[in-house]
Amino acid sequence: MKQIITGKAYVLGDDIDTDQIIPAEHLVYSLSDPEEKKNYGKFALSGVPKIEAGLPEGNKLFVHEGKFESEYTIIIGGKNFGCGSSREHAPACLKIAGIQAIIAKSYARIFYRNSVDGGFFIPFETLDKLLNSIRTGDTLKIDLEAGTLTNNSSGQTLKLQPLGEVAEIVKAGNIFEYARKTGMI
Amino acid sequence: MGLTITEKILAAHAGKDKVTPGETIWVDVDVLMTHDVCGPGTISIFKEQFGKNAKVFDPEKVVIIPDHYIFTSDKHANRNIDILREFVSEQNLPYYYDVGTENYKGVCHIALAQEGHNRPGEVLFGTDSHTCTSGAFGMFSTGIGNTDAAFILGTGKLWVKVPETMQFEFTGKFPDYIMAKDIILQVIGDIGVDGATYRTMEWAGDAIMNFSMEERMTLCNMAIEAGGKNAVIEADEVTLKYVNKRTNKPYKTYNSDQDANYFFKKTYNASTMEPVVAKPHSPDNKALVRECSDIKIDRSYIGSCTGGKYNDFLAAANILYGKKVAVNTFIVPATTEVFKDLECKTLNGKTLLNIFKEAGCEIGDASCAACLGGPKDTFGRTHGTEVVVSTTNRNFPGRMGSKQSEVYLASPYTAAASALTGRITDPREMLN
Numbered sequence: 001m002k003q004i005i006t007g008k009a010y011v012l013g014d015d016i017d018t019d020q021i022i023p024a025e026h027l028v029y030s031l032s033d034p035e036e037k038k039n040y041g042k043f044a045l046s047g048v049p050k051i052e053a054g055l056p057e058g059n060k061l062f063v064h065e066g067k068f069e070s071e072y073t074i075i076i077g078g079k080n081f082g083c084g085s086s087r088e089h090a091p092a093c094l095k096i097a098g099i100q101a102i103i104a105k106s107y108a109r110i111f112y113r114n115s116v117d118g119g120f121f122i123p124f125e126t127l128d129k130l131l132n133s134i135r136t137g138d139t140l141k142i143d144l145e146a147g148t149l150t151n152n153s154s155g156q157t158l159k160l161q162p163l164g165e166v167a168e169i170v171k172a173g174n175i176f177e178y179a180r181k182t183g184m185i
Numbered sequence: 186m187g188l189t190i191t192e193k194i195l196a197a198h199a200g201k202d203k204v205t206p207g208e209t210i211w212v213d214v215d216v217l218m219t220h221d222v223c224g225p226g227t228i229s230i231f232k233e234q235f236g237k238n239a240k241v242f243d244p245e246k247v248v249i250i251p252d253h254y255i256f257t258s259d260k261h262a263n264r265n266i267d268i269l270r271e272f273v274s275e276q277n278l279p280y281y282y283d284v285g286t287e288n289y290k291g292v293c294h295i296a297l298a299q300e301g302h303n304r305p306g307e308v309l310f311g312t313d314s315h316t317c318t319s320g321a322f323g324m325f326s327t328g329i330g331n332t333d334a335a336f337i338l339g340t341g342k343l344w345v346k347v348p349e350t351m352q353f354e355f356t357g358k359f360p361d362y363i364m365a366k367d368i369i370l371q372v373i374g375d376i377g378v379d380g381a382t383y384r385t386m387e388w389a390g391d392a393i394m395n396f397s398m399e400e401r402m403t404l405c406n407m408a409i410e411a412g413g414k415n416a417v418i419e420a421d422e423v424t425l426k427y428v429n430k431r432t433n434k435p436y437k438t439y440n441s442d443q444d445a446n447y448f449f450k451k452t453y454n455a456s457t458m459e460p461v462v463a464k465p466h467s468p469d470n471k472a473l474v475r476e477c478s479d480i481k482i483d484r485s486y487i488g489s490c491t492g493g494k495y496n497d498f499l500a501a502a503n504i505l506y507g508k509k510v511a512v513n514t515f516i517v518p519a520t521t522e523v524f525k526d527l528e529c530k531t532l533n534g535k536t537l538l539n540i541f542k543e544a545g546c547e548i549g550d551a552s553c554a555a556c557l558g559g560p561k562d563t564f565g566r567t568h569g570t571e572v573v574v575s576t577t578n579r580n581f582p583g584r585m586g587s588k589q590s591e592v593y594l595a596s597p598y599t600a601a602a603s604a605l606t607g608r609i610t611d612p613r614e615m616l617n
């Protein structure tokens with residue numbers, strides 16, 4: 001597991017649901033075929049209304065026309081990120097688009113579980129919403145050991161919430177690795 | 186200190202006498218359900234992790250119900266059904282409801298109930314967020330992703346964080362024009378789309394226990410729209426009558442103790458409830474139907490696990506009988522059993538199907554259809570700026586297809602009344 005994650009921020013609002021993350025019409029592609037699954041990167045976050053795409057200005061494409069990966073690698077969300085359906089295609093599409101971490105005020109339960117158990121990325125939480133302190137395009141640094149987030153563009157550093165009961169699964173990599181480590185399978 | 190139904194079921198499945206909210210436990214799984222959208226991904230993770238020749242933990246406990254993208258020419262969607270077929274045959278799975286056969290059912294949550302897979306006291310996981318529907322049978326049920334489902338396929342177990350319970354009690358009697366859909370929209374509006382996150386929504390009170398199993402399913406179905414982990418209603422005679430007709434398997438019923446610990450309790454007076462809608466673009470954007478009477482609609486949609494059961498269509502037929510719809514109106518039975526009921530059961534001498542046809546409705550085949558948009562050729566899907574009143578469960582941007590369309594979630598009574606006038610209409614205007 002990487003101890004330092006750096007990248008450009010893509011900022012979203014509250015209650016970003018799984019249909020905005022990956023619209024249902026795209027749920028038909030294989031997640032195991034290396035070529036076919038690139039489509040999930042292509043359509044990641046394509047359901048977000050334009051004015052809310054990449055705050056505060058909006059109208060910022062997450063993945064450019066003809067591309068399968070995003071120039072942004074860290075998502076900043078508000079409350080209840082990933083609400084709606086149980087589709088694992090949601091964390092999967094973000095990972096395929098190149099996302100390495102999400103930092104939100106809170107998550108919908110199934111999205112959070114899927115992110116951790118599937119080992120797609122770490123869903124970090126913060127006490128306060130970051131919508132006003134981080135702008136899309138800011139350069140961020142997450143220090144896992146220190147549990148901090150630094151906005152290199154503004155110089156501000158803040159604490160991330162502890163991972164709690166999922167920390168061991170995160171450390172192991174995913175639910176299968178955790179189960180192997182603990183002798184369950 | 187006593188325990189809630191959910192705590193008792195989870196404790197029994199973790200081999201413990203009691204569990205405490207917040208505690209992480211491993212539970213034994215009674216049923217794993219998957220469908221065409223998440224089944225293929227689940228199968229590929231199962232094989233990758235447990236080996237190409239791995240066998241599922243117990244074929245009797247795996248239920249596969251294709252329902253999402255059935256009547257489409259999308260080649261990827263059709264390929265996904267083939268993947269399910271191949272897996273079912275390789276693993277000899279007895280509970281598979283294949284497309285294009287007499288065995289085909291339609292929407293998984295309703296099919297689970299109708300085919301006897303919902304049994305009080307059991308633990309059921311499904312790769313669909315509306316799996317919480319099954320809680321109507323006094324069982325623990327919740328939605329999971331492909332990875333967790335693959336883990337269950339290989340081990341028969343999953344970790345669960347024991348949820349705190351919120352109890353919503355309705356006392357007295359609901360007015361005749363109120364449906365379970367009005368009640369769940371009211372509660373989601375009160376607590377918000379994350380008001381029950383990580384928690385159980387337990388329904389109680391004489392008004393709730395007077396609901397049919399179908400109405401109870403509607404209540405539990407949308408717990409996820411408040412962020413709920415599961416919903417639950419204790420099993421009573423109504424439950425047992427429904428279940429015993431459909432399964433011979435043994436099961437056990439649980440009730441919450443008088444001194445159980447609740448995170449939150451609220452009591453509503455059932456008689457004061459009014460028809461409500463959730464306005465675009467969130468299920469908690471609540472308004473009274475009578476406050477929205479100036480909103481013009483282009484379409485009415487009656488279908489899905491939430492609003493496509495027999496009782497939902499009976500309610501709609503009561504309003505549409507002998508009248509003509511003013512806007513495009515789509516009727517999509519959740520399952521083939523519901524479709525048969527529309528063909529056979531009558532209201533004032535006419536079959537429900539004929540009532541809908543004579544009213545000018547378009548009838549679709551049993552499946553999830555446009556509830557979640559889906560492939561471009563999906564029946565009832567939005568493609569432009571349609572304003573829709575719908576008996577489905579979500580109205581986030583783009584949920585029914587087009588990001589520009591606007592969806593008002595409503596009861597079947599309200600959806601039918603609005604279909605006749607072309608504006609959002611309180612069913613009381615039609616039922617008097």
